[in-house]
Amino acid sequence: MPEGHTIHRLARDHARFFAGHPVAVSSPQGRFEAGAAVLDGAVLTATDAYGKHLLHHYDHGAIVHLHLGLFGRVRHHRGTPPEPPDTVRYRVANAVHTIDLIGATACELLDPARLEALTARLGPDPLRADADPDRAYAALQRRRVGVGRALLDQRVVAGVGNVYRAEVLLVHGVHPELPARELGRTRFDGIWDTLRDWMARGVRERRIVTVDRDELGLPPGRIARGGATYVYRQTHCRRCGTPVRRWDLAGRWAYACERCQPPPA
DNA sequence: AAGAATGTTATGTA
DNA sequence: CTACATAACATTCT
Numbered sequence: 078m079p080e081g082h083t084i085h086r087l088a089r090d091h092a093r094f095f096a097g098h099p100v101a102v103s104s105p106q107g108r109f110e111a112g113a114a115v116l117d118g119a120v121l122t123a124t125d126a127y128g129k130h131l132l133h134h135y136d137h138g139a140i141v142h143l144h145l146g147l148f149g150r151v152r153h154h155r156g157t158p159p160e161p162p163d164t165v166r167y168r169v170a171n172a173v174h175t176i177d178l179i180g181a182t183a184c185e186l187l188d189p190a191r192l193e194a195l196t197a198r199l200g201p202d203p204l205r206a207d208a209d210p211d212r213a214y215a216a217l218q219r220r221r222v223g224v225g226r227a228l229l230d231q232r233v234v235a236g237v238g239n240v241y242r243a244e245v246l247l248v249h250g251v252h253p254e255l256p257a258r259e260l261g262r263t264r265f266d267g268i269w270d271t272l273r274d275w276m277a278r279g280v281r282e283r284r285i286v287t288v289d290r291d292e293l294g295l296p297p298g299r300i301a302r303g304g305a306t307y308v309y310r311q312t313h314c315r316r317c318g319t320p321v322r323r324w325d326l327a328g329r330w331a332y333a334c335e336r337c338q339p340p341p342a
Numbered sequence: 343a344a345g346a347a348t349g350t351t352a353t354g355t356a
Numbered sequence: 357c358t359a360c361a362t363a364a365c366a367t368t369c370t
Contacts, residue, residue, distance in 0.1 A: 080348050147349040148367050180367040238348045
């Protein structure tokens with residue numbers, strides 16, 4: 078489920094829920110026992126997000142690194158939480174809030190050196206104020222693969238996933254198979270700006286919405302699930318009605334409207 | 343109720 | 357260093 082906006086949203090929420098007071102940390106099924114032992118009763122002082130990686134910083138210096146992978150989630154309960162199901166790895170709670178981590182691929186303690194190594198191998202994250210788009214552009218210039226592949230490579234840009242990839246390339250008329258190094262600077266700048274805007278919107282709205290309500294003449298009210306994208310999981314391009322092509326690109330579905338995004342020669 | 347899904351890493355090969 | 361294929365890992369929802 079998660080692309081970068083989800084992780085930034087979680088970072089913000091967790092800081093709000095827990096900042097300043099001790100928390101109870103547990104590992105209900107014993108899959109993060111070492112961590113829970115170190116963390117229980119500590120104060121969660123700060124949270125941070127780099128791309129799809131979430132960090133919890135505790136007052137005694139411990140850092141928890143979380144990555145939700147393809148289907149990880151964090152569930153939030155207000156008030157008395159339910160008994161944790163078998164799949165809960167890491168539970169953080171105070172008198173009011175409880176969060177349960179489920180299905181994550183990473184849930185581990187990190188020392189500062191390993192945190193540094195982690196952030197060093199990530200490309201700039203459009204949601205971070207310290208992001209340097211020049212680095213992403215330079216990385217693109219070095220790749221021979223298509224832009225579609227390159228955009229999912231977290232060393233190029235951090236936080237972009239399959240939905241934003243499909244959508245941003247559609248809106249900018251770029252075919253996923255265009256060699257990354259052939260993407261012009263102007264076009265790249267447009268893509269970067271769009272990603273930043275959309276992902277910030279994703280944090281606010283807690284979901285991915287790339288479509289423009291006025292452009293599509295959508296009625297007021299919540300945009301239906303499945304109706305929030307132009308090509309991703311669409312059968313026809315929401316802009317021009319052309320059938321969408323979907324194909325396996327390095328193990329992920331790629332989507333394109335080959336009228337809006339002419340294939341490279 | 344099998345299968346799909348907004349992801350990454352490690353490993354071996356070229 | 358870049359690329360690519362394959363396997364492994366993690367759950368929920370239809």
